[in-house]
Amino acid sequence: MTQADLSTHLDRDAAQQELFELLRIPSVSSDSTRRADMGRTAEYLRAKLATLGFSARVDQTPGHPVVYAERLDAPGQPTVLVYGHYDVQPEDPVEEWVSPPFEPEVREGRIYARGATDDKGQAYAHVRGAELLLSQGELPVNLKFLLEGEEEIGSPNLEPYLEAHREELACDVIVISDGSRFAKDVPTVTYGLRGIAYVEVRVQGASRDLHSGSYGGAAPNPINALCEIIAGLKDDQGRITVPGFYDSVVPLTEEEREMWAGLPHSDEQFAASIGATSLPGEEGYSTLERIWGRPTLDVNGIWGGFQGEGAKTVIAAKAGAKVSCRLVPGQDPADITRKLQEFIPTLAPQGVQVEVIDHHGGDPVKFDLSSPFIKAADRALARVYGKPAAFGRTGGSIPIVADFARILGAPVLLVDLGVNEDGLHSPNESFSQEDYFNGILTSAYLMQEIGGVQG
Amino acid sequence: MTQADLSTHLDRDAAQQELFELLRIPSVSSDSTRRADMGRTAEYLRAKLATLGFSARVDQTPGHPVVYAERLDAPGQPTVLVYGHYDVQPEDPVEEWVSPPFEPEVREGRIYARGATDDKGQAYAHVRGAELLLSQGELPVNLKFLLEGEEEIGSPNLEPYLEAHREELACDVIVISDGSRFAKDVPTVTYGLRGIAYVEVRVQGASRDLHSGSYGGAAPNPINALCEIIAGLKDDQGRITVPGFYDSVVPLTEEEREMWAGLPHSDEQFAASIGATSLPGEEGYSTLERIWGRPTLDVNGIWGGFQGEGAKTVIAAKAGAKVSCRLVPGQDPADITRKLQEFIPTLAPQGVQVEVIDHHGGDPVKFDLSSPFIKAADRALARVYGKPAAFGRTGGSIPIVADFARILGAPVLLVDLGVNEDGLHSPNESFSQEDYFNGILTSAYLMQEIGGVQG
Known part of the structure; x- marks a missing residue:
């Protein structure tokens, strides 16, 4: 395991160019007229992982295909399964986009496109993270990728897929990046989902x-x-x-309420960030409690x-x-x-x-904060951002996270690479270039830190 | 004033043939591609009224033209203004029509065409009523026709037209036939609109x-x-x-509530006619009271x-x-x-x-039930249908009715010649032949009865 600074070896131009190629394919899973685009996206990812030396394939399902790839070159080391999704939300209302949703464009350091952050950008950061590690030597873990095409329509075929491939997908920890950090300057490990x-x-x-x-x-x-x-x-x-x-x-614990109260949060700024005049909600709870815990x-x-x-x-x-x-x-x-x-x-x-x-x-999910893998993520984030991670939950749902935990019997690390301002599901969805490149580094360092965990 | 039976003198074939000619012109006022058809319809009506000896003209407006005609041969007798509209609703959804909307066709005693009842058929019944009277002698009243082309788009130019022609349009009573009788067997005088x-x-x-x-x-x-x-x-x-x-x-009077309670009405049949399981509404009022008077x-x-x-x-x-x-x-x-x-x-x-x-x-409108003109209409209807008229209101609005009353200062007689089953505004709009011919007789008798009212 090397602790070298990988950032100087990161080919940012190539990483961005490839992401653009991926974003140009309108992989809207809910739109039956875009079925062929779904297949093209899956094939793009399979081919890329194959060039990185992964054993990679596209598995058909009754809905949209799953991309599965593995590279198991680290005997004795932990096995990590990265999950992501290549499908995106519909682009409606399309007239509110400043630039066309499937023609990615950089403006003021942000990549604008449907799927830029949710989840093509975040998923692809892990692909490029593996590429970065491989450019400097071997992978410090056994690595598996599972990239599905039906997350935005409720992943109807993922649970049966997990059941059918339970042994092949066996792993020590699952890594998912499909959300937003608590704030731009707060690297976050998320331990609960609604x-x-x-x-x-x-x-x-x-x-x-x-x-x-x-x-x-x-x-x-x-x-x-x-x-x-x-x-x-x-x-x-x-x-x-x-x-x-x-x-x-399950009521919020006093420990959680105190921890969350200590996070940098301003109701005023939060309201301003969404253009709201006030934040209505359930009485007796703070804004973070309403979003994460109620x-x-x-x-x-x-x-x-x-x-x-x-x-x-x-x-x-x-x-x-x-x-x-x-x-x-x-x-x-x-x-x-x-x-x-x-x-x-x-x-x-x-x-x-x-x-x-x-x-x-x-299903809602809550993870054990004392897991060694959560601590590995904490160290990886500190190497990228120079500060300890915050531990929060998120208001969103990744229904399949619960399926992963149940079917594969492994803990799930939620390492969010985006920020709320990315506007996921909204017109003008974006992902900052900095977050994308830091995401690639985070993935690489995370694999190194997990490589150091005793299996 | 003659009380002779005019029905034997009614030329039903000619009356129907002319209505068919009128119905064949697709005078959809909301469709800007049919502007020429609007002009053709107005000219058709003007020419017809001219052949009956009326001084008739087509007046342009910023929208569709108004047909105005008058024949003032009855000095000392009341002056009647008949209002109608020659424009029709769009024919959408056109695929639901059994026969094409602008190719009138008789099936089982009903004339099917867009505008058959609303309002070409009802307005033209008054034109043919005048013709019937003239075939037997002179008109018993001074008669004016005002036929507009913008009723289905809210009559944007009618109020200024009334204001501009206030003196020319002066009359003792206004007659409008643009609605449905209470029921097939119930000749109706409508004395209020919401x-x-x-x-x-x-x-x-x-x-x-x-x-x-x-x-x-x-x-x-x-x-x-x-x-x-x-x-x-x-x-x-x-x-x-x-x-x-x-x-x-203005609360409903006991007299009105009793009168309406005596009308043939069944909540069960009414609900069935709209495919509803029940009829919710304001407590303490019957269905007719809820629709007409609340x-x-x-x-x-x-x-x-x-x-x-x-x-x-x-x-x-x-x-x-x-x-x-x-x-x-x-x-x-x-x-x-x-x-x-x-x-x-x-x-x-x-x-x-x-x-x-x-x-x-x-504006809502309510007319004085004791008006001699309302009683004249009652007598005219009795001569056609052999039974006294019902006095009801209607739940709908004819905004221009209030304008007529206000600007011309005359009472408005609403003598509806159609029935609800005509399907006005719907595909397969129709007007029964019997209602059309009875409408012509009703118009002729009405002029005779009004001719007997002391001015």
Whole structure:
């Protein structure tokens, strides 16, 4: 294991050029017209890993393919599995992008493109990290890559893939970079993720659209009904009213609340960073506690009736909404989905029929802060950033993280390489060049530090 | 004034053939590619009225032209102004029409075409009614026709036209046939219309779309906020909560409530006709009272966030809704709009900005049931249908009706010649042959009965 400074050996131009090639392929997993692009992206990654001496292949699934690669040249050393995803969110609303979402462009030190940070940029940092290590000698660990194409649509085929390849994927630790550091200057090890339960609420009134003059006052209005339902899901303290919703929540420990209170955070700056005038939420909890440690209910989309310019006097036949709950340790997505499916119809006013469709779920996760691998990550980050890492959680969900832990029986290291300002899932998603290059170094140093852990 | 039976003198073949010619011209006022068709329709009507001895002309407006015609041969007799419109709704969705919308066709006693009932058929019944009277002698009244081409787009140029031609249009009574009878077997005189106040509610949270994992729990959610606002606009008795909303409502009289209760109406059949399982609404009022005599608040459209297939974990920056109130006599659209603009922002939860935009308004109207002209219409209908007329109101709005009453200072008789089953504004709009021919007789008898009213 060498502790040499690798940064002088990092070929930044090549690293950026290759990432651009990857970002140019519009690998939107939810868009069935882009199926061929998904295959092209997988093949690009397979070919790259093969040139690095990995045994690399593209495995088909009932959905989008998985790229699997391994290079097992370090007998006696730990085995690391890096997970990432090559699929991206849809680019809507496309008119809000300053530069086209699939034509990466650098402006003021940031790479703008859909997937720049989530997760092509962060996943590719590990590929280039391996390349950097190999340019200086051998890999200090046995390294496996698993890069999937369905993370943004809930990874429907990953769990069966893990089950089917359990022995091949066996490892001592799993490394995932798919999120944001606590702040630009705070290297972060994330030890918890929220889970998710995502449903769609469909409300039907009359069997056809009606004239609001001829029928208004007597006809059921599914949009008004939907609004009543949504409004009924929270009380005036911001608490979710679904019966039993909080029953199994593992409360935050005093230690965690103190640790988080010590992190550099300003509500004012946080609000300003998203252009909000204030930060509403559940009473009795700080902002970090609300995002990292408390469950939520947010409507992610709503529709019904006339959405055009001007006025149309219609009572729509149907309305709908996408509703998701972020979940915290102790909560079970299937249980929460069932509770939503039971409770939501009880909120419906007379005259409408309500259907609650289960879209997907993901388990919340919390890791043991005393793991030697978490400490290895801490040391690797210190070598890159010159300071100790912060230990936080994240509000987002990587549903498959729980699957990894359960199926492969290995701890998962969440080493986030991006920052919140990257705007993942938003128009003008970006990844700073500095974070990308530091990410490559972080990956390389992390493998070295893990190489030093006693197996 | 003759009380002879005119039905034997009615040339049904010619009346239908001419209506077909009119229906073949696709006079869709909202479609700028059909501007020439609008002119052709106006000219068709002008030429026809000229052949009947009317002084007839086509007046240009900044939009589509107005046809104006008069025949003032009855000195000392009342002057009647017939209003109608020759423009029609768009034919979308055209694939749902059984026969092409502008190729009129009779099937099972019904004339199918866009505009068959709304309003070409009903307006032309008055033209043919005048022709019928003239075939037997002189007109018993001084008769004026005002046929506009912009009713389906909100009559933007009618009010200035009325103002500019106030003296020329002077009359004792205005007759409009542009709606549906209460039921097939119930000849109807409509003596009230609801008004309307239409606003758009726009809610802004953060300045950009956010990831619901990274921000959920602390970021304002404009969709949830919009739902709270909408839900807050009604209480659990279905009453509108806007302060002062009901203050100036003229209550229904006991006489009206009894009269309406005596009309043939079945909630069960009404619900079945719109495919609804029940008819929710304001407590304490019957269905007819809710539609004809009580104000409403309906959301006509709502939008925000992700509306596509599947799941997207976004907290939208914006959401919006179209909200309209039907108004009843006593209520002023400008006053109600102002009250909505004042109240709606007070319902907004912390963290969002709310804007309430005024789209348009229309005055409610109620006519004096004791007017001699209403009694004349009653007698005319009895001569056609052999039974007394029902006196009802309608839930819809004809904003220009209030303009007529105000600017010309004359009462408006609403004598609806169609039925709800005609499907106005829908694919396969139709007008029964029987209703068209009865409409011609109704017009002729109405002029005779009005001719007997003391001026």
